Amino acid sequence: xxxxxxxxxxxxxxxxxxxxxxxxxxxxxxxxxxxxxxxxxxxxxxxxxxxxxxxxxxxxxxxxxxxxxxxxxxxxxxxxxxxx
Numbered sequence: 001x002x003x004x005x006x007x008x009x010x011x012x013x014x015x016x017x018x019x020x021x022x023x024x025x026x027x028x029x030x031x032x033x034x035x036x037x038x039x040x041x042x043x044x045x046x047x048x049x050x051x052x053x054x055x056x057x058x059x060x061x062x063x064x065x066x067x068x069x070x071x072x073x074x075x076x077x078x079x080x081x082x083x084x
Contacts, residue, residue, distance in 0.1 A: 004046050006060045011039045014064065018079055031075040038072040039064070 015036060022032040042064060045052055057063040068076040 003060065007046050007064070008043065010060050010064055011043055014079070015039055021079070027075070027078050031078055034072045034075040035068070035079055038068045038076065041071065042067050 018027065018032055018035045021027045022029065027035075042052065052067050053063055054066065057066060065076070065080055069080070
């Protein structure tokens, strides 16, 4: 399983970026709610020992992007587009 410390740091960074994008009007309040809830659920799953990794996940950031997209759909894609 991928490193939980890196997961926590990446989630914190993504959460900050999502808040920044909301403040700039790039994403909606609803998008932000879904993103934060989705990230928190991913973190809880890792803390509970749930292995979310897939062979295509080259690193923790790719895992988070994939799982978040699977779980919340379009809101995650908006975030990914902004970060690209």
